[in-house]
Amino acid sequence: MAGIMIYSDKDELSFELLSAANLISGHTGLPINAVCINNSEQAQGLAARGAETYLINNEAINLADSKGMASALESAAIQLDANIILLSSNRRGKELSGRLAEKLAAGCLTDVGSIKVNRDKIECMRNSLGGAVLAAQMITSDYKIIAVESRVFEEMAVGKEGPINNLKIEAQPAELEVLEERAKVGDTANIESANILVAVGQGLKSENDMLIIKELAEALGAEIACSKPVATDKKWLPEERIIGLSGKKCKPDLAVILGISGQVQFTVGIRDARTIVAVNTDENALIMQMADYIMVADLHDLVPEMTRALLV
Amino acid sequence: MEFKLSKEQELIQKTAKEYAEKAIEPLVNQIEDENRVPDEVIEGLRELGLLCLPVEEKYGGAGAGFEGFVVGLEQLARVSGGVGIFVSVVMLGTSTIAVHGTEEQKEKYLTGTCKGSWIPSVAMTEPDGADPRMLKTTAKKDGDHFILNGTKRFITNTNFAGPMVVFAKDADTGRINGYIVDKFCEGYSISEPWDKLGSKGAFLSDVYLKDVKVPVSNMLGTPDEGFQTLKVTMAMGKIGLSAIYLGNILAAYDEAFNYSKDRIYLGKPISQFESVRNSIVDIAMKYEAAKLMTYRIGYLADNTANKAKLVKDSAMTKIFVTETAVDVSRIAMNVFGSYGLMKDYKMSRIYRDAIVGPQIEGTANLLKTVVATDMYK
Amino acid sequence: MNIVVAMKQIPDLQQVRIRNRQPVLDGVPMTFGSIDKNALETALQLKEAAGGNVIVISAGTEELEDTVKEALAAGADEAYLVLDDELENIESSVSAHLLAELIKQIENIGIILFGEGSGDNYSGQVGPRIAEILGLPEVGYVCDIELEDSRVKVTRSLEDCEEIVRVNLPAVLTIMADINEPRIPSVTQILKAGKKPKQILEVEDIGLDLKGDKKIITLSSLAPENKRKQITVKNGEELVDALLTEGVIRR
Ligand SMILES: Cc1cc2nc3c(=O)[nH]c(=O)nc-3n(C[C@H](O)[C@H](O)[C@H](O)COP(=O)(O)OP(=O)(O)OC[C@H]3O[C@@H](n4cnc5c(N)ncnc54)[C@H](O)[C@@H]3O)c2cc1C
Ligand SMILES: Cc1cc2nc3c(=O)[nH]c(=O)nc-3n(C[C@H](O)[C@H](O)[C@H](O)COP(=O)(O)OP(=O)(O)OC[C@H]3O[C@@H](n4cnc5c(N)ncnc54)[C@H](O)[C@@H]3O)c2cc1C
Numbered sequence: 001m002a003g004i005m006i007y008s009d010k011d012e013l014s015f016e017l018l019s020a021a022n023l024i025s026g027h028t029g030l031p032i033n034a035v036c037i038n039n040s041e042q043a044q045g046l047a048a049r050g051a052e053t054y055l056i057n058n059e060a061i062n063l064a065d066s067k068g069m070a071s072a073l074e075s076a077a078i079q080l081d082a083n084i085i086l087l088s089s090n091r092r093g094k095e096l097s098g099r100l101a102e103k104l105a106a107g108c109l110t111d112v113g114s115i116k117v118n119r120d121k122i123e124c125m126r127n128s129l130g131g132a133v134l135a136a137q138m139i140t141s142d143y144k145i146i147a148v149e150s151r152v153f154e155e156m157a158v159g160k161e162g163p164i165n166n167l168k169i170e171a172q173p174a175e176l177e178v179l180e181e182r183a184k185v186g187d188t189a190n191i192e193s194a195n196i197l198v199a200v201g202q203g204l205k206s207e208n209d210m211l212i213i214k215e216l217a218e219a220l221g222a223e224i225a226c227s228k229p230v231a232t233d234k235k236w237l238p239e240e241r242i243i244g245l246s247g248k249k250c251k252p253d254l255a256v257i258l259g260i261s262g263q264v265q266f267t268v269g270i271r272d273a274r275t276i277v278a279v280n281t282d283e284n285a286l287i288m289q290m291a292d293y294i295m296v297a298d299l300h301d302l303v304p305e306m307t308r309a310l311l312v
Numbered sequence: 313m314e315f316k317l318s319k320e321q322e323l324i325q326k327t328a329k330e331y332a333e334k335a336i337e338p339l340v341n342q343i344e345d346e347n348r349v350p351d352e353v354i355e356g357l358r359e360l361g362l363l364c365l366p367v368e369e370k371y372g373g374a375g376a377g378f379e380g381f382v383v384g385l386e387q388l389a390r391v392s393g394g395v396g397i398f399v400s401v402v403m404l405g406t407s408t409i410a411v412h413g414t415e416e417q418k419e420k421y422l423t424g425t426c427k428g429s430w431i432p433s434v435a436m437t438e439p440d441g442a443d444p445r446m447l448k449t450t451a452k453k454d455g456d457h458f459i460l461n462g463t464k465r466f467i468t469n470t471n472f473a474g475p476m477v478v479f480a481k482d483a484d485t486g487r488i489n490g491y492i493v494d495k496f497c498e499g500y501s502i503s504e505p506w507d508k509l510g511s512k513g514a515f516l517s518d519v520y521l522k523d524v525k526v527p528v529s530n531m532l533g534t535p536d537e538g539f540q541t542l543k544v545t546m547a548m549g550k551i552g553l554s555a556i557y558l559g560n561i562l563a564a565y566d567e568a569f570n571y572s573k574d575r576i577y578l579g580k581p582i583s584q585f586e587s588v589r590n591s592i593v594d595i596a597m598k599y600e601a602a603k604l605m606t607y608r609i610g611y612l613a614d615n616t617a618n619k620a621k622l623v624k625d626s627a628m629t630k631i632f633v634t635e636t637a638v639d640v641s642r643i644a645m646n647v648f649g650s651y652g653l654m655k656d657y658k659m660s661r662i663y664r665d666a667i668v669g670p671q672i673e674g675t676a677n678l679l680k681t682v683v684a685t686d687m688y689k
Numbered sequence: 690m691n692i693v694v695a696m697k698q699i700p701d702l703q704q705v706r707i708r709n710r711q712p713v714l715d716g717v718p719m720t721f722g723s724i725d726k727n728a729l730e731t732a733l734q735l736k737e738a739a740g741g742n743v744i745v746i747s748a749g750t751e752e753l754e755d756t757v758k759e760a761l762a763a764g765a766d767e768a769y770l771v772l773d774d775e776l777e778n779i780e781s782s783v784s785a786h787l788l789a790e791l792i793k794q795i796e797n798i799g800i801i802l803f804g805e806g807s808g809d810n811y812s813g814q815v816g817p818r819i820a821e822i823l824g825l826p827e828v829g830y831v832c833d834i835e836l837e838d839s840r841v842k843v844t845r846s847l848e849d850c851e852e853i854v855r856v857n858l859p860a861v862l863t864i865m866a867d868i869n870e871p872r873i874p875s876v877t878q879i880l881k882a883g884k885k886p887k888q889i890l891e892v893e894d895i896g897l898d899l900k901g902d903k904k905i906i907t908l909s910s911l912a913p914e915n916k917r918k919q920i921t922v923k924n925g926e927e928l929v930d931a932l933l934t935e936g937v938i939r940r
Contacts, residue, residue: 064845064854066817066827091847095829095863098817102785107904110812123908129809130702132712134913141904151936175826176856179842183850196938220938246656254937264575265656271574275937276917277928286576292918295928305925310938319755322718323762323879330873361876374876384876 005082006051007035007073007096009063011042013088015155018051020086020115020148022156027117033080035167037061037072047164049156054080054167063092065174070099072169077104077143079167084122089147097147106143113149122146191241196222197252199243199270202229203259203280203299207236212303213258219310225250227260243269258299262287279303315604317383324380328362328387336391343513344661347505348471349398354431362388363399364426366613367406371418372426378613382555382606389559390566393665394513396559398431400552401468401514405432407548408477408490411619412533412541417492421475430474433495434545435464435519442674444479444488444542449521451491452483458491458526460499464519466672470495470502471515477532478521479542489538490545492530499524510664511556540620547622549673550630551613554606557637557669560662561602564637565595567659568644571652582647591643598640602633624686627679634669635676641666690741690799692732694765695788695816696725698749698756699809707912719749719756722808726763726871728864731834732802733764733872739836742766744795748787750774754889761882762874768885769794773892773899780905781810783897785818790895792823794888800841803863805830813863820861827861828854832868 004024006017014034021032034051036043043055054076061072073096077085085100087093094110101108109124113134116123121138124146128135139146191197198217204210217224224237228246231239243250245265255273260266262278262285270276271290278291279299288294295302317325335356336343343349357363365381367373374380381403389396402425409421409432424430440446449462460480470476476493493500503518533541569592572583582588609622609629616622641663645652652659670676700717707713721729732743745760747753748771757768769791776787792801803816813829820827832851833844845852846865874882892899922928932938 064828064852066829067820067825070817070821091830091845094813095817095827098781098785098812098814099821099827101782101814102818102821105782105904107780107782108812108814109905110814127811128910129700129705129712130811132702132705132707132912133710133910135910136908138906138908139904140906151939175860176828176854178852178854180853181850182853184846254932264571265651267576268574275932275935277932289576289579289919290917292920293928293931294919294921295923296921297924302925302928306929309926309929319758320879320883323759323874323882324876326759327873327876327879334873359875360873365876369877375880376876380876 002030003080003082004030004032004084004086005035005073005077005080006032006086007037008088008090009092010088010090011039011045012155013090013093013150014042014046015049016150016153017086017088017148018046018049018156019153023115023153024084024117024122028120030084033082035073035076035080037063037069043164047162048158049162050160051156051162053162053164055164056167056169058169058171060171060173061169062174062176062178064178065176066095066099068171068174069096070103072171073100074103075169076167083143085143085145087145087147089149093147097145101143101145104143104145105141106145107139107141108145108147109137109139110147111149112146113152115146115148115152191223191225191243192248192250194223194250194252196220196254196256197225197243197250197270197273198222198256198258199225199227199260200230200258201227201260201266202234204230204236205300207234209300210236212300212307216256216303216307219307220254220256222254222256227266245269257287257291258303260287261285262290321380321383324365324376325383325387327360328384329390331356331360331362332388332391332395336388336395340392340661343392343394347394347507347512348515349395349513353395357388357399358426363402364406364422366403367410367422367426371422373406373422377610378551379607379610382551382558382610385552385555386559386562386606389556390563392513393511393556393560393661393668396556397468397511397514400549400556401434402432403552404434404545404549405475405477408434408532408541408545409475409492411544412490412537413492414529416529417532421492425474431469431472432474433467433469433472433476434549435467435476435478436545437465437467439463439465443678447479447481447488449478449480450483451480451489451526453528456528458528458531460491460493460521460524460526462521464521466506466516467519468514468516470517470519471505476519477545479545482535485535487535487538488542489535490532490541491526492532493521493524493526497524509667510661511668543620543623546674547619547626548613550626551609551622553669553673554609554626554629554633557634557666558599558602558606560637560666560669561595561599561633561640563658563662564640564644564666565599567657567662568592568595568647571659572647588647591647595640595643598636602636605629605632624683627674627682630673631670631676631679631683637666637669690739691744691795691797692735692741693744693746693792693795693798693801694725694729694732694760695801695803695819696721696729696745696747696760697784697807697809698747698753699807702808710912712912719752721756721759722804722806724804724806724808724864724866726804727866727868728802728804729760729763729765730869730871731864732800734869735800735834735836741799744769746770746788746791748779748784748791749776754887757887758879758882759874761885762879763872764874764878766885767887769888769890771890771892771895775892775899779899780903781812781814781818782904783899783902785815785822786897787892787895788815789819789822790897791890792819794890798859800858801825801861803861805863805865816861816863823861825859825861826856827863828856829863830865831862832865834862
């Protein structure tokens with residue numbers, strides 16, 4: 001019994017899992033099987049990326065029913081002789097991984113942020129203690145379930161075509177019923193909950209230049225924030241967007257900080273950002289010392305350049 | 313000897329901390345500007361049992377004792393010194409009544425405070441001073457009533473309905489006793505509030521008592537117990553003050569410690585300077601010492617039958633903690649430099665709050681004479 | 690109807706310091722995971738709306754007997770616990786089996802609630818695992834619950850959409866952190882917590898082999914080096930490439 005099986009309800013994530021599976025297969029030589037449930041488009045996508053693809057078409061399997069889904073994947077794993085099962089660590093994937101792990105008496109790791117393969121040992125890195133530490137862990141049971149975070153692997157590129165096979169799976173009726181599905185209403189501007197922030201300071205020459213900042217923010221999917229003087233003195237932005245001691249304390253994944261000197265009253269509001277980019281004409285500006293990426297440049301040149309690079 | 317909070321006390325601390333951070337912190341500027349504790353905060357404190365921590369459960373209190381009280385009040389005062397004084401005076405009023413009140417007085421006034429909407433006050437100080445020997449307010453027996461006349465100065469929580477324990481001199485015998493006056497009864501009026509430097513939020517005014525009629529049944533204790541009542545009140549007030557300014561020290565510690573890590577000077581946080589590190593260590597040591605004394609006085613209050621005996625220990629604790637708070641504020645301010653003076657920084661409020669402690673509930677100078685008298689007797 | 694809430698004892702993360710890249714746990718008090726508190730709050734609100742009994746279940750070290758007072762103070766009526774000092778850092782599959790045993794002791798269960806992830810590991814496995822052990826339906830990431838006789842209507846919050854699902858009871862639900870604001874326990878309740886009923890089981894009663902059942906090994910566990918990278922980039926394109934590679938942005 002040995003083989004890798006991948007499954008995600010989301011097409012892009014399944015393409016990323018294919019890259020993860022390739023990494024493991026590259027070291028272990030194990031075959032890769034990609035499973036799709038009631039989603040022939042995804043099957044085509046996976047096949048186009050070279051995967052041995054198995055399509056399960058059975059309307060009785062309800063995506064919203066983790067019980068039925070876990071049963072289906074259990075049968076698939078057994079039929080395909082797979083013991084390493086890669087799932088996506090999105091919400092559906094996490095629900096599924098626990099349930100499937102219990103079915104297969106498997107050890108399971110979710111929210112896996114990176115994978116290292118050491119001969120036949122698969123080391124997974126994940127946050128622990130509320131993010132205070134990064135743990136390297138390994139599953140020792142026969143069946144192994146690994147749920148991988150999005151964007152850890154790049155999507156597998158389209159290449160040599162793989163086959164699409166049909167897989168027959170029996171299903172029990174679900175004990176739940178989906179009444180409605182609705183799109184999420186977009187959050188209103190809240191710099192505290194934004195994943196990406198573009199923060200501008202007094203390095204911005206005029207209010208008109210705010211336009212290039214907006215374009216960049218749009219290209220990044222970011223909220224705009226600012227240093228205090230930009231709101232209180234210049235009044236170019238409302239005070240709700242101030243970062244810092246007298247403003248908001250933010251913890252975005254990415255903060256792009258443009259023309260802000262980096263006084264402590266500002267930095268206490270942004271020091272918990274995961275990645276910080278600082279753009280400043282002054283290479284000795286304090287903000288540079290707390291940046292991951294440092295760019296000594298005039299923001300009026302750099303910002304449009306960045307926007308263009310994002311939109312290609 | 314066990315220097316450890318019980319799980320229950322740990323949870324009381326957590327409840328007070330969480331409430332202070334979630335419900336009081338966002339209103340701190342409002343509390344400062346309006347110089348009063350908002351109604352929603354008073355209701356929140358009452359619902360969570362934080363308003364009446366040491367009052368017995370049968371009167372609607374939390375029954376957390378004085379250990380629970382000091383632990384909880386420290387966390388409230390860490391966020392707002394004004395709220396600290398407010399809660400401390402509620403404790404002072406209820407404790408005075410709890411120790412010397414009759415069952416009916418307790419039933420009425422303690423329950424009315426813990427479960428109703430009353431907020432007690434205690435009125436000792438007068439324009440001449442806070443020393444009982446200088447009391448001018450009089451109580452004149454008239455059938456089944458006493459008639460009270462006089463002016464009380466710097467009294468907290470005078471704007472709320474509820475009981476006020478007024479210390480007055482018997483017009484005939486000259487003996488001092490406590491009388492429970494229902495605030496806003498006929499003949500009760502108050503001045504405009506005083507605007508003080510710090511510990512803002514607890515309403516402070518003068519009280520005018522003009523022919524206030526108090527039923528004989530509202531006298532606290534027997535006529536010859538007055539001095540004991542006074543001693544209990546003095547001791548209790550000092551326990552409250554100690555907890556408040558312990559919270560103030562904790563706040564100064566938090567602020568200075570964090571600032572020392574955030575403030576960058578010549579490319580390094582100022583915590584790299586030995587002088588700054590030493591300052592932080594000094595603050596931490598002083599906090600520990602003040603904490604031990606404060607928690608101990610809470611313990612003593614729970615384990616001393618005759619609370620009048622706490623006068624010396626509570627005075628020593630109060631002097632030490634409030635003077636330490638002033639020291640700590642000064643050291644912490646030095647860590648901040650000019651930034652600490654700005655209203656945007658909590659440090660500025662903490663500093664203003666700290667200055668208040670030694671001047672109230674008996675000045676340090678006066679209290680030292682009390683302690684010395686006890687030591688040399 | 691009994692509403693069961695599973696809560697995990699963890700160190701108070703705000704008080705954990707890092708020294709030499711290792712977490713220092715000495716003297717850090719134990720508490721419950723913050724999302725578990727949302728689950729408890731959900732249970733309390735369901736009880737207030739429809740009656741019933743809220744029962745907290747948990748497996749952990751002996752300290753748990755004290756820690757559980759926090760949940761009882763917040764309003765839980767009863768606690769079922771497995772206590773053993775060997776139960777430190779147990780893996781999800783073991784927790785699931787221990788908790789499932791506790792659940793089997795409780796009659797007339799309507800809903801079994803979990804947080805979407807524990808406060809320390811946030812792996813989100815235990816709820817679905819228990820649902821599997823008990824053969825119950827499960828809905829994860831719930832942000833709204835409406836009780837209907839023998840069923841519940843719940844809203845499951847996915848990354849890009851919300852799904853309204855009706856599910857038969859008993860059912861396992863895992864709760865989103867933003868579903869509610871957990872109440873602050875009152876001092877009166879805190880002081881009563883120790884007197885509420887507690888059922889305590891030993892690991893032997895359950896007959897689980899803690900050591901033999903290991904499915905995961907931890908090779909290392911270190912705090913990430915918190916240094917900023919300080920990489921100088923030359924132009925916008927290089928910057929965008931670096932951010933794409935790091936995975937913090939997508940085109
Ligand atoms: C009590 C108090 C509280 C405060 N609270 C806050 C707060 O909450 N939030 C806050 O932000 N501030 C706060 N401040 C103010 C803070 O100290 C700083 O003054 C402020 O953050 C500076 O804003 P800035 O960086 O935008 O402006 P500046 O300090 O003027 O910096 C502008 C920067 O832009 C760079 N620059 C100039 N031209 C360009 C260009 N063409 N391209 C790229 N870079 C350029 C410069 O080199 C410089 O580094 C507070 C101050 C006090 C005293
Ligand atoms: C915010 C606040 C809240 C208050 N709340 C209340 C309250 O609710 N109820 C109440 O009754 N009062 C209250 N007070 C009043 C307060 O307790 C008194 O003002 C305080 O005890 C000091 O008394 P005093 O102002 O008369 O000082 P004074 O007695 O005038 O002191 C002046 C100076 O003389 C010194 N001194 C005085 N007597 C002696 C002595 N015997 N030996 C040595 N030195 C001495 C003092 O130490 C000080 O240095 C409050 C005051 C404030 C500011």
